Amino acid sequence: MSEKYNPYQNMLDVLDDAAMRLGLSINDYITLRQPERELIVSVPVVMDDGRTEVFTGYRVQHSSTRGPCKGGIRFHPASDLDEVKALAAWMTWKCAVVNIPYGGAKGGVRCDPSKLSQSELKNMTRRYTAMILPILGPEQDVPAPDVNTDAQVMAWIMDTYSTFKGHVVPAVVTGKPLEIGGSLGRREATGRGVMFSLLNLLETLGLEKQGKTVAIQGFGNVGGVAAQLLQKNGFKIVAISDASCALYKQDGIDIEAATRYAEDNKRLLVGYNEAGIEVITNEELLELNVDVLIPAALENQIKEENVNNIRAKIIVEAANGPTTKQADEILEKKGVIVVPDILANAGGVVVSYFEWVQNEQSFTWDEDYINSNLEKIMKKAFDEVWQVHVDKGVSLRLAAYMVALERVVKTKKLRGVFP
């Protein structure tokens, strides 16, 4: 991770700014400037060819002030401690913005999952789970999917944890398959929440959604689902991309066809074709002249080097940390509206919360109930952040941090953590 774009420093810079604008003293929030717990583990795996490879895994618990720590697990070659620390802190702020009773955590294993067989992936997941098991639990820390992890990986985590405990514990993880206690709507929840965030913004600004052009970077769980739902809702998706390629079509891409193609092609878009489609680069996608840009891949995509070329008027951050602090300030000066990650992509953790509640009650909810409650929570959070944005004259990102930080600090004070 380059020092210039260290995501943890990025998080701290915004946090300090939010604290200053709330009139907090350093004593009020100093404990939130560093995680409560950082665990680094070795994950030995016997590979299919008989070699033993040792991967490095992380689980960081940033805060348990408002409830059990909550956050996804990422398998990625660039995963490192600072990235996981930043992702864990963003979970604390995200859960506080949408006002669900969780703290924040995140996990990662530094590996390239595309180079692992299914049995290597399963063995690595099981060993990683065993190594972080002492700090997991439904009341302690509850993982979920993130980049390159999915319902199957969550099922292996649930099984490993349950085997150690001697009884089945569905609530130790969310984003599981339905058959073992997963929730209806969780797979689509982050993308659906991104759509609600955009709709809430357009409604607040009095703008029409019909025909608005959208470019989406990342076509996985979040970007792929957001593309499908937005197209069904009248938006024109003119560009999509993933790690293999980026595609542009002025009249709008057929997202259903592209999704089917990616499902049959190891979840990659490379080679997808339809009349009028052009291959572009991921860099070009970010700079397209569209109404809405949705980064839904990794951190630090919009930075000093390209921020002045960004032409979208609205950015909805589906990814965590896609914009650096410096780039964010330039976007604000240019009048670009950025719906920040901790608000825009909170739909996933909200439905994870619903899954956890269902598991704890051994009861299941129907999908309409889940989606309508998600919509209500996203709208309330958006309105609260918008109000601070207007009242204090700050960006939506600072407003979201201010809402979140105020809630976490208040909880700390009520619990008597501060002098």
Ligand SMILES: NC(=O)C1=CN([C@@H]2O[C@H](COP(=O)(O)OP(=O)(O)OC[C@H]3O[C@@H](n4cnc5c(N)ncnc54)[C@H](O)[C@@H]3O)[C@@H](O)[C@H]2O)C=CC1
């Ligand atoms: N899965 C979830 O519920 C949530 C995920 N997020 C965030 O959303 C983002 C995406 O996560 P998922 O969709 O779950 O992961 P995923 O693994 O399902 O999909 C990631 C997508 O990004 C693409 N990608 C990777 N590197 C890229 C690059 N350099 N340029 C362009 N595309 C690239 C991949 O090919 C893939 O299409 C991450 O920032 C994650 O932390 C945020 C909230 C919840």
Ligand SMILES: O=C(O)CCC(=O)C(=O)O
């Ligand atoms: O669903 C969850 O618990 C967390 C998802 C996640 O990792 C995120 O929101 O970044």
